[in-house]
Amino acid sequence: MLAAILAAGLAVGAVYALIGVTYNIMFSASRVMSFTSGQMGMLGGVLGTLCISRLGLPIIPGFVLAMVGCAAIGVVTEVIAVRPVLKALDQHLYVLSTLGFALMIQTFTAIEFSTEPQPFPRLIGIGEGNPWDEKFWLPVVACFATIGGLELLYRRTLVGRAFLAIAEDNFAARALGLPERNLRMASFALAGAVGGLAGFAGGELLLAFFANGATLNFFGFVPVALGGLGNNKGAVIGGLALGVFQQAANFLMGGVVASVAVFAVFIVVLLVAPQGLFGAPAARRV
């Protein structure tokens, strides 16, 4: 029983964590909280089903195509929902523009794909019906692989360092000749792919369903707040903790009450540590 709860909790938590990382990547590149993050997760599942089940592609080309599709949506997000409002960040217009674009993605998916949940293909075929079922461990593996990959990218590659540079101070980065706009677009493509990976790896659990985006947007934001904005490792720990806590609360208290419990704990944590459990307090110029 404990194994079943832990397996499901870690799996769901890993998906939330990856959506949190998606928020973080977009935020680092643009200082914008893009509410399309959850929709990237939804699209990962939908495009996976579309490519593998409907188009009949083998798993690896299907996966690659799904990731490319999500990355492209990430770029489109930057162009039409983020770039036009960058000059007025203090007015928080991005809330409206990214939410509006998220709604467009969701509605388009509902019309063109299906309004009913669709099955996601079985990817490997290991452990069906057991706590070691692939649907539980695939999201966890994807989550840790992503964090490892991002660390390598940011610490060991020139492009990664350039990402960090614009995240740190985009005016200075531009002054040094870095192509800020291109790097921002690349960041959004990366975020799209990471969000898509969340939906693809968690597809067997979440199914391919147009309404998953809103749920992922919501629960994916919690690890960001818990872990500290821009802190990927914090998002992973926050996401996994959220998933396990949520499943345990479902077992101990049941559905709707469990949701209340999750958010009660979330609010308490933010009251104690407003910058998140792993975030540094914001410095104030004096």
Next chain:
Amino acid sequence: MSISRRTLFGSTAAVLAIPAIARHGLAAEPIRIGWLATFTGPLAAPTIGFDRGVQYATALINGAGGVNGRMIEIVSRDTQGDPTKAVNATQDVISRQKVHAIFGPANSGELLATTPIMARAKMPSLVPGVVNSLIDPVKFPNAFRVTPSNQQWDGAVRRYCKDILKVKKVAITADATGYGTSAHDDSMASFKADGFDIVYDGVIDPAQPDVTPDLLRARNAGAEVLVSWTVSSGMAARMMNARGALNWDVPIAGHPALGTGEIGKLVNKPTYWENVFQVGYRNCSYGPDGKLPKANADFVAAVKGKFPLSDTSLWWVCSGVDAINLIAEAVAKTGSSDSAKIIGHWNTLNMWPGLYGHYSFSPTQHNGFLDSDVVMSKANSQRDGAFDLAPGYA
């Protein structure tokens, strides 16, 4: 001879008026039926079936010369499942289109918003919604339910659990939508009143990715049957998958959505869909001999090749046919499309034999569906839109 300007205008107006007079004055006024339904959007599935029945019955009646020489004209509006749009559509068909009766809207949320508007206009309305509060002959004397109510669905599940499955310990689950929450509360009350031991109850977010914890709680509490009130095929399939993964062969009984074709795609193994029983209707169920009741078998044979039944439910189609026939018969018998006369006629119906079920109304009872017409069906047995009766029925 000189023609004055006044004579010229008068003659021209008279000539131009001839087609209009022919259309409106000499031809019999059509019987206009407002048909409000969710033609598009996530809640459109039932409308596909309803509409086939509505159009089929209308074509049949009009093809035979109409009702007392009056053709039926369907005035349809797409409410998209949105109560606001449903309210606008209701006001439009009543005030501008001057319909004589309304069928729909086709889901309970919209009906809650539109029923009082129809009542104010004294508009004869046939209600295809299950929420109990939609029917009140004092507040809404114009509204007649042509489907079972929530209570009747619940009653069918209770009778099946008690008389056929012979279980005592029940787990009641529902999705966290407006419908699910109200069905959960009604079901809790009625099962308790009927002497069942409710060992677990849970209102579950339909987007919850894994319902194993909920099923573990139910199993640990000793549940002998899972009663499910959800319209979400995703949640229903997750429940069946979790039950299968736990190797727990407890029966699942509840909402008709347990039998939608989508679930067949979502269960991990076809066997996970066994031992699942959904609310169904005797007229639209295959008996132990594998046949539909005669009238419905004849109907299925008659529509074969005209429209498919495999992608919808037979009872939705039958309900659409019954709605048009109920209105047409009221006009035929009373000789008028006056709203008071239609309502008065419906109030006299006793065991009116529809395709969907038998309807009985009186001035104080507008829940027309017969309890015994609501039965349980095997969820995974759909063919041609109808299901096998669940084991245990004669």
